[in-house]
Amino acid sequence: MENFNDLAAFAAVARERSFTRAAAKLRVSPSALSQTIRNLEERLGLRLLTRTTRSVASTEAGERLLRTIAPRFEEIEAELAALSELRDKPAGTVRITAGEHPAISILQPALKRFLPVYPDIEVEIIIDYGLTDIVSEGFDAGVRMGEQVAKDMIAVRIGPNMRMAVVASPAYFERYPIPGTPQDLTAHQCINIRLPTYGGIFAWGLEKDGREVKVRGEGQLVFNSLGMRLSSALEGLGVAYMPEDQVLPYIADGSLVRVLEDWCPSFPGYHLYYPSRRQQSPALALLADVLRYRGD
Structure with missing residues (x-):
């Protein structure tokens, strides 16, 4: 079992690239730590560390060993830390x-x-x-x-x-015809979304009877904020594509009008x-x- 202590000692030296710093972390003397590493190398029959007067570096065998054991020691340390937290109230x-x-x-x-x-x-x-x-x-x-x-x-x-909802204010629909199909949105002022995961403007995903349509409507406004898309729709500045739960109260009180509802199925x-x-x-x-x- 003492081999595990030797491996932990090696990992500390390899990560710190210094016997002095590693010894301070392990609370042992540099000479004792150096002897531990020599004993480990002798047992393995491999040189794990290259020592100079100024630095310590891992050999090819040392790098391979470190890649293997370091994650295991980290997992053990994490498990021990988690167990110690159970002694007290969660914090x-x-x-x-x-x-x-x-x-x-x-x-x-x-x-x-x-x-x-x-x-x-x-x-x-x-x-x-x-x-x-x-x-x-x-x-x-x-x-x-x-x-x-x-x-x-x-x-x-x-x-x-979840479901999405395509909405605009009554005042907006006094100026623009109510869309009957996703393609009709291309003639509207769409309040667009810019998301980094999609590499730019987010395409509105609409689906009906197994047919999927991606709409990239034109508009004067682009946001990455949920609140600004909602407030802009309420102010009559365009048509917004919003999470349903965020707009249902405004649909109920007449502040927003929902369109293309049959093109908005639920998803995980x-x-x-x-x-x-x-x-x-x-x-x-x-x-x-x-x-x-x-x-x-």
Whole structure:
């Protein structure tokens, strides 16, 4: 079993590229650490580190060994940290990347219930329309549509199926004819969306009887903000393509008129996702459970 200690010692030296810094981290003397590495090299019959008076570098064998063992030690450390957190009440920061719509419609209402119960947990939500790499960017979790979640991630459904709605104000439709088909939208002032994941202007996806149509209408306004698209539609500046839940109250009170409703089928809703190979913190586990969709 002492071989594991030797491997951990090697990993520390290889990552720090210094016996002195690695020894300080491991709380041993540089000479004792150097002897540990020599013993490991002798047992393996391979030279793992090249030492000079100024630096330490891994050999080819050392680099290969480091690539193999470093992730394992990181996983063990993460597991131990997670276990230690269980001794106390849940605490810490949970960082989540999400689009504006799920942040407003799902995360924010859940946090109203969650945060008062767990006062030592902090939640940081970064609004980002890109398909962020949550591991490299240091996020604990992300929120995406169900079909956008990578297969190597754990996904927790946090919302119902969704629909979009094509809407404009009554005043707008006094100036422009009500569209009967998706193609009619090309003659309208479309309030467009720019999303980095689609490389530019987002095409409105409409579907009926198995026929899919992508509409790229022209218009004077382009936003990446949900609120500005909604307010512009309410002000009569154009036709907007919006998540249904955001416009239903305005349709009900007559502030907006819905068109092409039969061209807007439902599709899979939002999922919280996080890496399957990383032990989730108790704080994230609790939040995921609160967010879990328990509807139809």
